[in-house]
Amino acid sequence: MYLIKGNEKNILVDTGGSGEEWAEEYHHGLIREKDMEPVNAVKKLGVQPEDVDLIINTHLHWDHSFNNHLFPNAKIIVQKKELEFAINPIPSHYVYYESYQIGLTPNWIKSMVNFEVVDGDKEIYEGIKVLYTPGHTPGFQSVLVNTKEGNYLIASDMVGLIENWHENTTGGVPTPSGIHVNLIEYYDSINKMKEYSNYILPGHDSKVLEYESFPNKEFQEKYFDKYLK
Ligand SMILES: [Zn+2]
Structure with a gap:
């Protein structure tokens, strides 16, 4: 989960996964302390759950959309192709x-009434844009945020780890995730992401937790500038 504070709005990018028991039963073991629970994590940043104005779901996998319903006043931006694919x-x-199909009910159903379905790139507020970047899933969107340090792209699962962005094992481009639906589209999306962004925030890399907020010069120098110059 990322919280964007801008345009006098509180915007969440993704809402995280389930608690420990559910994850253990249907996915894999995980540890989630009290202060990591979505509502507590947001409160710790000075935002009450009912004051979240908008959620942007990068995609509808369980570990990115499980807690949408905990933010009752938020509109939820999701791509049309993602919604279609999530159902089938x-x-x-x-x-x-x-x-x-495997006897489960996705949790995002609970707050579907708040969905605002978009199709393709769209400016959400001034300086905050969703970029249609399919590959990991067919309706994947990344979130581009214009900061005083340049464009930060919240890449979520398109770039799971920072290493995906740097290690050129596949011919001079970042390495796609092993979980994907279309590699040709994935590479096109990577090129689009490179073109639009200065810095990437990955979806599953604990290195970002070393920093309280972004933009962050130390983060940029440590993980990006030496690769990009
Ligand atoms: Zn995913």
């Missing part, structure tokens, strides 16, 4: 979507 995914993604 390919079998290798059934578990990730907790889909009905």
Whole structure:
């Protein structure tokens, strides 16, 4: 989860996964302390859950959309192609979507009434834009935020780890995630992400937790500037 404070709005990018028991039963073990629970994590940053104005779901996998309903006043931006695929995914993604085909009900259903479905790139507020970047899933969107240090792209699962962005094992471009639906689209999306952004915030890399907020010069120098110059 990332919280964007800008335009006098509180915007959440993704809402995280389930608690420990559910994850253990259907996915994998995890540790979630009290202060990591979504509502507590947001409160710790001075925002009450009812004051979250907007959620942007990068995609509807369980670990990114499980807690949408805990923010009752938020509109939820989701891509049209993502919603279509989440309802009828390919079998290798059934578990990730907790889909009905395997007898589950995705948690995002609870707050579907707040969905605002978009199709493609869209400026949400001045300086905050969703970029349609399919590959990991068919309706994936990244979130581009214009900061005083340049454009930060919240890449979520398109770039799971910072290493994905740097290690050129596949011919001079960042390395896609092993979880994908279309590698050709994925590479096109990587090129688009490179073109628009100065810095990437990955989806599953604890290195970002070394920093309280972004933009952050130390983060940029440590993980990006030496690679980009
Ligand atoms: Zn995912």
